[in-house]
Amino acid sequence: MTDTKSFHEVHDTRRVYRSLLDSMARPGKLHDLSPQMNSIPNAIPLFSGTYALGRTLLDAQTTFYLETENNEAASYLELRTGSRMLAAERADYLFIETQPSVDLIRTLMQQIRIGTLLEPEKSATLIIRVRALSDSETSGITMTLSGPGIKKRRTLSADGFNPEWLRIRAARNMEYPTGCDFILISDNGQMAALPRTTMIESEAV
Amino acid sequence: MAMHTPLKQTYNYAFLDEGSKKEIRRATLKAVAIPGYQVPFASREMPIGRGWGTGGLQLTLSLIGDGDTLKVIDQGNDDSVNAVSIKKLVQACTNVAVTTDAEQATLIQSRHRIPEVPIRADQILVFQVPIPEPLRFVEPKEKKSKHLHAEMDYSGIWLRLYEDIVKWGKISIGADYPALAHKRYIFAPSPIPRYDLPKLHQAEGLFLFGAGREKKIYAIPPYTDVEPLAFDDYPFEVEHFEGCSCRLCGSTDSFLDELYDEAAGQTFYQCSDTGYCRKCRERGAQHGK
Amino acid sequence: MGYVAVTGGQQAIETANLLNQWYRLKDADHALEVTAIEKQMRHLVDRVISESGLYAPNDAALALKQAEGDPAEAAFLLRAYRSTLERNVESLTVDPGQMRVIRRISSAFKDIPGSQILGPTADYTHRLLNFTLRNEEAQAALKSVLQQLPKQDNPHTDHRQPFRKVADLLRAQGLLSPPNARNGLVDITRDKLTFPVPRSAKLQLLSRGDTGAMTALACSSMREHTAQHPTVAELRVGYVELTVAYPLASNETLSLGEVMVTEVETINSFTKKDNGDVQFQLGYGLTFGQNETKAIAMAILEQRLETDGTSPTHDEEFVLLHVDSIEANGFVSHLKLPHYITFQSKLDVLRQAQKLAAEKTDHQEV
Secondary structure, three states, X not given: OOOOOOOOOOHHHHHHHHHHHHHHHOOOOOEEOHHHHHXXXXXXXXXXXXXXXXXXXXXXXXXXXXXXOOOOHHHHHHHHHOOEEOOHHHOOEEEEOOOOOHHHHHHHHHHOOEOOOOOOOOEOEEEEEEOEEEOOOOOOEEEEEEOOOOOOOEEEEEEOOOHHHHHHHHHHOOOOXXXXXXXXXXXXXXXXXXXXXXXXXXXXX | OOOOOOOOOOOEXXXXXXXXXHHHHHHHHHHHHOOOOOEEOOOOOOOOOOOOOXXXXXXXXXXXXOOOEEEEEEOOEOOOHHHHHHHHHHHHHHOOEEOOOOOOOOEEEEEOOOOOOOOOOOXXXXXXXXXXXXXXXXXXXXXXXXXXXXXXXXXXXXXXXXXXXXHHOOOOOOXXXXXXXXXXXXXXXXXXXXXXXXXXXXXXXXXXXXXXXXXXXXXXXXXXXXXXXXXXXXXXXXXXXXXXXXXXXXOOOOOEEEEEEOOOOEXXXXXXXXXXXXXXXXXXXXXXX | OOOOOOOOHHHHHHHHHHHHHHHHHOOOOOOOOHHHHHHHOHHHHHHHHHHHOOOOHHHHHHHHHHXXXXXXXXXXXXXXXXXXXXXXXXXXXXXHHHOEEEEEEOOOOOXXXXXXXXXXXXXXXXXXXOXXXXXXXXXXXXXXXXXXXXXXXXXXXXXXXXXXXXXXXXXXXXXXXXXXXXXXXXXXXXXXXXXXXXXXXXXXXXXXXXXXXXXXXXXXXHHOOOOOOOEEEEEEEEEEEEEEEOOOOXXXXXXXXXXXEEEEEEEEEEEEOOOOOEEEEEEEEEEEOOOHHHHHHHHHHHHHHHOOOOOHXXXXXHHXXXXXXXXXXXXXXXXXXXXHHHHHXXXXXXXXXXXXXXXXXXXXXX
């Protein structure tokens, strides 16, 4: 059995949650999850960001979808959280660990739940792994963000983030309050959120 | 039970079990993503009465941990019995630091007030909410009011405000004045005075609202538009305190409680925010020297 | 200045708590034993485990001691405790048809298979205060009771053989529709409650509901103009076994022991189904412990909520949002909290309105 006792179920999930909450409240603001991710043993079949956020958000009351190259990853996450892996159209949380093709992105984004006018909260949250995140213009795509949580404008650059995600996000989030929320997390543990209220301008889109 | 007696091992850290915290957290994240929308949650029974701040308490317990400093106020007062009782409970099951100084706090749980000093980016204000549905007084049924929000059909509440003006010459709502969040949802700011409502608009801090008995969580994120409902010719007005000042600290720029001194037969005013009032007096004393 | 602000909350609540303890103990010769409450205040304990939704008779007795006998406060203590407990396993579905029955009556049929069993009840005793209880010696009294009991009714005799339920007999004759299949159970302690409420959530809410509130509402539904007088097809009290799936072998089960429940099935007027069948409508009530009036009230209310109508008891928001003891008690008692701010704000509005009214009157007089 993999030793995961260094990631504390009570205190580390709480720290991850507080970072997540602040990320959602201040779209595009970077949070560093690396202290929590580094407390997770390397041997697990999951990206440590998926593990940290999965342990924080998932339980038997929720469902997830996992896009991964590791065959053992889904059952490992199920075992660790009590949550169940379901098809993308039924999942509460979608974890994307790979760099999916444009076609797969389109398929997934068309399948996900965006809630209804009556229950906009019954919508998917996507947790997308990227190579790097930065609050200045660096490599990858640069986004200019505005909306609730942002004083005027904020810049967020993401490397290894396919602009197709943003194109279809814009279409699916057209009818606010329905829509989906994005959480981006980089290899080294930088995290930023793009809730449905965030307007994104980018030359890449 | 003395103030610092920790609860026995029978209880989890921060009282709630981890599954309950997760559910509250998931609902809170959705609430932040949809400003002003009331996210239902499976509210737990707490060791304080339903209607005594269980929604706020559940939010606080889902948030709190090492490094936090907690302030709890009721009617602006740190020393109000219910505020003390809530603070004592949270402390017993977490052992976090507590304060009466709003500027020292990372988490503030409040009933009916927003502190006078603006909430900063590194602070979260948690409100205890009795009735989260702003349309309740025009539409008694939950099933129907949910549809009204979905369709953004707010004609009922506007009509009610209009009738108020016809009848009273002004809008007669006192506290808990309804406002529009992010130009989409009308929400109940909890029974804070109108005086506090503009503090939610384009603010620096995050505001979370918890209604335990009614099982709803909602939020106003930072830098979000919050517009009190009003007409062009009947603009929103806060409470009037012209010519009044706090008899303790002399403030003329804070929300005042009206008190009556029977012996002197006089009406006095006093800051409702006791932490702010004390700081004003301390500052005054320093200047005096 | 004469006025002193109301403050010193910390000291005040410590004192209030101490005074409460003083009143609890001041005239006590010896402290009440929790086990004595559990074993001899059976109906009070049953009420508390039912309203709290936690089958823990000894903890309920402790809560009653702490609450000085207030069942609402005791149920509240247990509920709050319950919400801190981790959910480890879910039991398998219990079949009350397999109940180890101690009491079972039907008002619909004189003769039911397995016969009527009155069991332990005070229903047929005169409500005269029994003054001999003042000086009762427990062991001697018990011995006397056992000597008087007919042999076949000795409670140590186990009615292990299950009785067929009256409702099943009606179903076999096509007079009642089969029970709904188990489709997506909601757990009201874990899932959000949204209206319209699924039947499983209604039943759970009612099962934990306040005995007094439910009895009052059920009574009102029997009196009003659209009233229906339901018939108790069967009321049974007894023990059911709780089992869980054996974690290591999916087709085996583990027994956790027994819980006492009261189950009531009422028959209401008949209805025409969508498929044209004309059948009776069943009302269902189930509570922890022996809580007969509550279980009947539950069956009545459950059935009312499942049918359309204009009376208050057909309105699920009206019934379900107000029958929970913990919620209703909390909200009503919260009026004891200060409301200075809201009052100040209302005062301001009133003064402004008075000013405007006065100006208007002055204007009209001119």
